[in-house]
Amino acid sequence: MHWPWLWITLSFAKLPQKVIWRYKGDRPASLGNNTLLVDWMPQTDLLRHPKIKLFVAHGGTNGVQEAIYHGVPILGLPLIFDQRDNLFRIEVRGAGKIDFFTMNKHTFLQGIQEVVNDPSYTTNMQILSQLMKPLDTALFWIEFVMRHTCAAHQGTESYKLLILLKSKWLRTVKQKKICS
Structure with missing residues (x-):
């Protein structure tokens, strides 16, 4: 086993938390009983689980976006291209x-323990996560306009619809009377 994998398995084994690790290959000898190895698992389902405390990732765009959306802090291990930049921004x-x-x-x-035990990482990621939910933003503004009806520029123009429909109906009735 190469050095980074050995360090990762030894670190995971020392954690009190359970670990789910996407890993292909033979089970490492140094792997602890707290670690479940899987060939594949739906990442978004895993990140959405309320007990997830940390996402150890290489920092690819999709993984970072999914972690932000679900509010899960990241311990990054960038390997190539944009991954370091993505993780630097986080x-x-x-x-x-x-x-x-x-x-x-x-x-x-130490990195795992710091991110898991310091609630500021989760809080900051949840703040980023709030920016990613357009439905919540839309609901806020709809409810805001409903609460503050005195601001004309924020109101709806639908109240004029009744007048338009009524005047159109009257014109239609008058035209029918004239034509008959």
Whole structure:
């Protein structure tokens, strides 16, 4: 087993939490009893579960967006291209931590414990998550307009519809009387 996988398995084994790890290959000998290895699992279903405390990810765009949407903080292990930049943006906002180039068996475990035990990471990610739900924003503004009807520019024009329909109906009735 290569060094980063060994450090990851040893770190997971020391955690009191249960770990679900997408891993293909033979079961590592150093893997603890708290870790479930899966070939594949629907990531969004996993991230949506209320007991998920941390998402260890490489920082691909889809994974980062899904973690933001579900409000789950990230411990990032960027490998290529845009992943480091994606994770840097998460780290700057206090919603995750990057730990690859400095990673060893101690810093990886410390990174996990820091993100899991410091509620600010979850809070910051949940703040980012709120920005991603357009239905909530739409409902807020609909209810706001309903509460504050005195602001004419925020109101609806539907009250004029009755007048338009009524005047159109009267014109139609008058035309029928004239033509008959």
